[in-house]
Amino acid sequence: MPKQKTHKGTAKRVRVTGSGKLVREHTNNQHKFEVKSSGRKRRVSGIGVLSKADAPRMKKLLGL
Structure with a gap:
């Protein structure tokens, strides 16, 4: 049986914390900040669980 390959698109976007949770960047946080409110920009900054x-499903794609 062939080895299971990691889905590279998912690997670039999702990472595993020390406790085993999966975290990712919030969406809408790359460009066009002029039209976004300050609260919205704060809300989408950082990482989300x-x-x-x-x-x-994501763990399966990551091969965990």
């Missing part, structure tokens, strides 16, 4: 429903 992936939902429990999506975690198993």
